[in-house]
Structures are given as C-alpha cells and as structure tokens.
Amino acid sequence: MTVPNRVTAVLMTALLAGPVAAQGTAEDGVVNFAADFAAAPNQFIRTDGEMDGLNVDMCGAVAEKMGDEIEWTNLAFPGLVPGLQANRFDAICTAIFINPERLQIMNMISYVQWGEGLMVPEGNPAGISCEAEIGTPESYEACFDGLAGMTVSVAAGGTTNTHLVEQSDRMEEAGLDPIDIRAFDSNSETIQAVTAGQADAGYLNDPQAAYFISSSGAPFEMAFTGFAANQLAIATLKDNTELADRILAALEELRADGSYDEIVETWGVAAVPEFVLNPSE
Amino acid sequence: MDFSTDIFLDYLTRPEFLSAAGVTLAVAVAAQLIGIAVGLVLALFGMSRYAPLRWFTHGYIWLIRGTPPLVQLMLLYFGLPQLGIRLTVLQAGLIGLGAYAGAFMAEIIRSGLASVSSDQMQAARSMGFSRLQSIRYVVMPQALRVMLPPFGNEFASMMRTTSLLSVISFEELLRVTRMAINETYRVIELYSVAAVYYLAMYSLWLFVQAYLEKAARRGVTARPATAPTEIKGAQ
Numbered sequence: 001m002t003v004p005n006r007v008t009a010v011l012m013t014a015l016l017a018g019p020v021a022a023q024g025t026a027e028d029g030v031v032n033f034a035a036d037f038a039a040a041p042n043q044f045i046r047t048d049g050e051m052d053g054l055n056v057d058m059c060g061a062v063a064e065k066m067g068d069e070i071e072w073t074n075l076a077f078p079g080l081v082p083g084l085q086a087n088r089f090d091a092i093c094t095a096i097f098i099n100p101e102r103l104q105i106m107n108m109i110s111y112v113q114w115g116e117g118l119m120v121p122e123g124n125p126a127g128i129s130c131e132a133e134i135g136t137p138e139s140y141e142a143c144f145d146g147l148a149g150m151t152v153s154v155a156a157g158g159t160t161n162t163h164l165v166e167q168s169d170r171m172e173e174a175g176l177d178p179i180d181i182r183a184f185d186s187n188s189e190t191i192q193a194v195t196a197g198q199a200d201a202g203y204l205n206d207p208q209a210a211y212f213i214s215s216s217g218a219p220f221e222m223a224f225t226g227f228a229a230n231q232l233a234i235a236t237l238k239d240n241t242e243l244a245d246r247i248l249a250a251l252e253e254l255r256a257d258g259s260y261d262e263i264v265e266t267w268g269v270a271a272v273p274e275f276v277l278n279p280s281e
Numbered sequence: 282m283d284f285s286t287d288i289f290l291d292y293l294t295r296p297e298f299l300s301a302a303g304v305t306l307a308v309a310v311a312a313q314l315i316g317i318a319v320g321l322v323l324a325l326f327g328m329s330r331y332a333p334l335r336w337f338t339h340g341y342i343w344l345i346r347g348t349p350p351l352v353q354l355m356l357l358y359f360g361l362p363q364l365g366i367r368l369t370v371l372q373a374g375l376i377g378l379g380a381y382a383g384a385f386m387a388e389i390i391r392s393g394l395a396s397v398s399s400d401q402m403q404a405a406r407s408m409g410f411s412r413l414q415s416i417r418y419v420v421m422p423q424a425l426r427v428m429l430p431p432f433g434n435e436f437a438s439m440m441r442t443t444s445l446l447s448v449i450s451f452e453e454l455l456r457v458t459r460m461a462i463n464e465t466y467r468v469i470e471l472y473s474v475a476a477v478y479y480l481a482m483y484s485l486w487l488f489v490q491a492y493l494e495k496a497a498r499r500g501v502t503a504r505p506a507t508a509p510t511e512i513k514g515a516q
Contacts, residue, residue: 156447156456157463182370182450183460189359189448196362 031066031243033059034073034080035094041211041267042095045074054207054267058111059093059234061259065250081105084235090243092235098279107244108233109277111251113270115229116160117206118143118152119194122219126150126200134226134270141170143224149177150200153193156183163228164203194220210268226270231279244277251275289470292461293477301457302478308453309440309482312375316382316439323387324394325416338387345384351445353377358449374446378439385435393428394420426497433490440482454478 035043035055043053051072063070073089080092085105098108113134120128130142144167154161161183168179182199184190191212194202202209206225213220236244252275254260264271292298327338345353358373368376397420405415447456458475462468 153450156450157460161463183452183456184450185448192359193450196359197367198358198362 029068030071031063031068031091032071032073032089033063033091033093034075034083034089035092036077036080037072037074038076039095041207041215043093054112054263054269055093055095057263057266058260059091061254061263062093062234062247062250065253066246084237087237090236090240091247095232096235098231098233102235103278103280105238106235107238107241107278108235109244109248109251109275110231110233110272110279111275112264113226113229113231113272115206115226115270116163117204117209117225117227117268118147118223119191119202119204119209119213119220120200120223121194122221124221124223128201128223130224132224132226134229134273137228140224140227141167144168144179145171145174145176147179147201149180151180151182151198153182153184153190153199153202155187155190155204156185159228160203160205207267207269214266214268222268225268229270231272232269248275248277284473285467285470288465288467289473292471292474297457297461298454298474298478301452301454302482304452305443305454305478306440306482308371308374308378308446308451309436309443312378312443313382313436313439315375315379316386316435319379319383320386320388320390323383324390325413327387327391328394342384342387345381350377350381350442351448353381354445354449370446370449370451373449374451378442378446381442382435382439386432389428389431389435390424393424396427397423426494429490429494429497433486436490437483437486440486441479 033055037043037045037051037053039053041053043051043055046052056072060070071089073083075083077094080094080096081102083089084092092106095114096102096108097114098110102108115134118128120126126146128143128146130146131139132143133139147167148171152164154164161181164179164181168181172178182193184193187204187208190202190204191209193199195218201223206222209220210222210225212218213222234247236247251260254263255275261271323338323341326334329335354373354377357368357377358370361368361373394416401419401423402415405419406412410418443453444455446453447459454475458471462471465471
C-alpha cells in the first residue's frame with residue numbers, strides 16, 4: 001500500500017537535480033515543506049490523488065498566515081532530516097517527535113501532541129468522564145476508574161497496552177474491579193473489536209482512533225484524549241531561525257483566530273498549551 | 282547481549298508461562314475432541330447413500346481446507362457479530378480450531394475405514410448388523426490402528442496451531458512469550474522458553490500416542506487390507 005509511495009519518494013530524491021537553494025525567507029514568497037505522505041492521518045494522498053491530513057491543513061494554514069505559496073515534497077521518513085540538511089526544502093512538517101538529538105541539528109516548534117485516548121460508542125453509554133488535563137496523568141484516573149470490570153481492547157505490546165495494565169493494577173489495589181484487557185495484534189483489530197461489539201471500548205493512540213471515526217463515519221467518539229502525550233514539531237534547520245520564528249508567529253495567529261483549534265479538532269490530536277521553539281526535554 | 286541462563290531459567294518457571302502452556306494444551310485437546318466428533322459425522326456423511334449428505338461433506342472440506350484457519354477465526358470472532366451472533370474469545374477459538382480439525386479428521390477417518398477390507402463389511406451385514414452397526418462394531422475397531430499415526434500428527438500440529446488464537450486476543454503461550462519479550466527485549470531466552478514448553482507438550486503427546494497405538498493393537502485379530510501379506514518364494 002505504502003510501498004509505491006515510498007519507492008517514488010526514494011526515486012524522486014535520487015533524481016532531484018542538485019540542492020534547491022531555498023531559504024524560506026519572507027522575500028521568497030514560497031515555503032517548501034516536506035513530509036512522508038504514507039502516514040495517515042498526519043498526511044496522506046487520498047484515493048482521488050489529493051493531499052490530505054493534519055499537517056496538510058496545519059502547515060497550509062501556517063503558509064497562508066506567512067503570506068507564502070506552499071510547496072510540498074513527499075519523501076519517505078528516513079530521508080526527511082537528511083533532505084533538510086541538504087537544503088532540499090525549508091522545513092519538515094510531518095509526525096516527528098522532539099528529542100535531544102534532533103534538537104541539536106534542527107529548530108523544532110512544538111505544535112500538537114499525540115497521546116493515548118479511549119474510543120467509545122457514540123453517546124458514551126458507560127459515561128466515562130474526567131477532568132482530563134494533558135500532562136497531568138492523575139487527572140485521567142477517574143476515566144480509567146470508570147472502566148472497572150469493562151472489556152477494553154488494546155494493541156498488544158505497545159505503550160497503550162503497558163499503560164492500560166498499569167491503570168488496571170492501580171484500580172485493583174484501590175479495591176476496584178480490574179479492566180478486562182483484550183490485547184490484539186494490531187490497531188485495526190483493536191478497533192474492529194469495538195465495532196464488532198466484542199469490547200466496550202478501545203484504548204489507542206488518539207490520532208489513529210480519531211481518524212478512524214472521522215474517515216469511517218462510524219458511530220463512535222473519544223471519551224478522552226491526550227493521556228501520556230508526546231509533542232510533535234515542525235522543524236527547520238538550526239541556522240534558519242528566521243523561518244522558525246515566522247512559523248511560530250503564524251501558529252500564534254492561527255490560535256488567536258480559532259483556526260488552530262478547528263484543525264486540531266478535525267484530526268483528533270491534542271493541542272499544545274503553548275507553541276515553544278526548541279523545548280528542552 | 283549474550284544468552285543469559287538466569288533469565289531463561291527465571292522465565293521457565295514463571296507461573297504466567299506455566300499457566301499459558303496449560304491453557305494452550307487444554308484448548309488443543311478440547312479443539313481436537315471437537316474435531317474428532319465433527320470428522321466422524323463428516324466421514325459417515327461422506328459414505329452415505331444420500332447424495333446431499335455426501336455433498337455436504339465435500340462442501341465442508343472444500344471450505345475449511347481452502348481458507349487459512351486465521352481467516353476462519355477472524356470471521357467467527359469479528360464477522361459473526363454482524364449477524365447478531367456474539368461469540369466469546371474461547372467459543373470462537375474452540376469452534377474455529379475444532380471445525381478446522383474436523384475437516385482433516387474426516388479425511389483420516391474416511392481413509393482409515395476404507396483401509397479395512399470390504400469383506401468385513403459384507404460379513405457384518407450378512408450377520409444382520411445395520412450399516413452403522415457394522416461400522417461401529419466391526420470396521421471401526423480395525424480402522425483405529427490405521428488412523429492413529431496420522432491422528433497423532435494432526436494433534437501435534439494442533440498444539441502449534443493454537444498460537445493463531447492470539448489474533449482474537451486469546452493469551453496462549455506464544456502471546457505470553459511475545460508480551461514478555463516486549464518488556465525485556467530478551468528475544469532468544471524467551472523464545473527458548475517457549476520452545477521448551479512446546480517440546481514438553483509434544484513429548485507428552487508422543488507417550489500418549491504410543492500407549493494408544495499399543496492398546497489398539499491388543500485384541501484386534503483382523504489385519505487391515507493394507508498390511509503386507511507373506512511373500513512366497515519363486516515357484
């Protein structure tokens with residue numbers, strides 16, 4: 001499925017003639033973003049050939065705020081950072097986490113968070129709710145407590161699995177019923193268990209669950225999102241601080257006029273409390 | 282990361298591995314018993330004078346042998362709820378593996394019965410036995426000996442086929458092994474533990490099979506048609 005895309009991407013890189021002398025400065029009027037378009041729901045090519053996804057919307061809006069034309073380069077993920085270093089494009093706008101190694105070579109602007117969330121049938125019949133606050137794991141406990149004795153599907157062996165077991169153990173110690181955890185081999189089976197009614201809820205990475213809900217129109221909703229969240233970033237080269245500052249300013253404007261929240265809502269990812277340039281871990 | 286004997290021995294004796302192995306063995310036995318019952322019915326249907334019953338057997342074997350057991354399990358667990366039938370993980374697992382084993386058992390039972398000389402059937406019929414009685418009291422006891430070795434192979438492979446059940450979230454031996462690997466990253470040690478458990482179960486079965494074969498030989502005087510006859514010297 002993604003192979004042809006990746007192959008094209010690799011071929012494209014091989015065929016690209018020489019580095020593009022782009023700086024993404026205000027004078028250029030063009031900003032060139034790169035992403036791996038084989039990663040729904042972050043960015044992907046729709047069946048009608050159009051680009052779509054969280055980052056297409058987000059960086060499209062950023063470019064618009066900067067008053068620039070946007071151009072996209074589609075490249076397999078491993079080629080993104082080397083491509084940026086080779087000046088083939090101005091910035092990376094893909095699902096890339098912030099870590100110390102990357103901060104040494106890139107300016108990274110935190111703009112959304114990926115967390116873990118709970119997919120429940122529409123209307124949330126079990127009434128799972130809590131005053132969830134991203135970054136405060138304790139604030140989610142009431143939501144997990146609501147799952148006592150219920151069947152919850154999860155992808156086996158991932159962090160979601162680990163966290164769910166931890167919460168279930170905590171609940172048992174507190175005298176509640178544990179969660180009946182059903183671990184499946186992949187995300188799609190985890191979701192399938194909920195849609196087939198074999199599980200009361202599914203515990204997944206929230207963008208994937210939200211994307212499933214929005215793309216399928218299935219009668220489900222997210223009871224909560226953003227547990228154990230990690231920040232994603234838009235990145236420029238270390239010496240291209242001008243573009244980094246312009247992106248940061250554009251994001252602030254997007255938040256001010258409400259379109260940031262709209263985009264985040266559409267794609268089911270968690271917002272960041274503030275946009276930070278090079279947040280130290 | 283050299284092989285750590287400590288980790289290997291630690292996990293070898295962990296209760297979660299022991300119970301997973303126990304559960305795996307229990308499911309294999311239960312599914313195989315279902316398979317024998319299904320296979321017997323199918324084999325008898327296949328020998329029936331009524332064409333629709335024979336077609337049923339052919340259709341069943343065609344369907345089950347022509348699709349991977351993984352797909353069958355998926356359809357049972359995830360697909361049936363769309364028809365309003367919601368199976369538990371254990372139900373879907375037992376029905377799926379039992380139905381799968383049934384198709385193979387049918388073939389083993391059929392060829393076992395066919396290996397007994399048709400004279401035996403005719404003799405039994407002429408003594409006033411019905412068709413079913415003849416099979417039950419005369420043909421089947423002789424056919425059992427021929428069936429046991431391929432049945433042994435079937436059950437040995439069933440013990441390994443149970444690992445498919447992890448796709449419907451059943452925590453069998455291989456799933457428990459993978460979960461432990463996810464936590465420790467000790468791949469070689471933990472797969473070695475799994476291998477020891479699978480081998481132990483298989484070895485246990487070899488003893489049982491040897492005992493069954495010995496029991497089947499006792500008191501059976503008739504020789505199946507496939508047994509070698511004495512070779513006479515040149516005349």
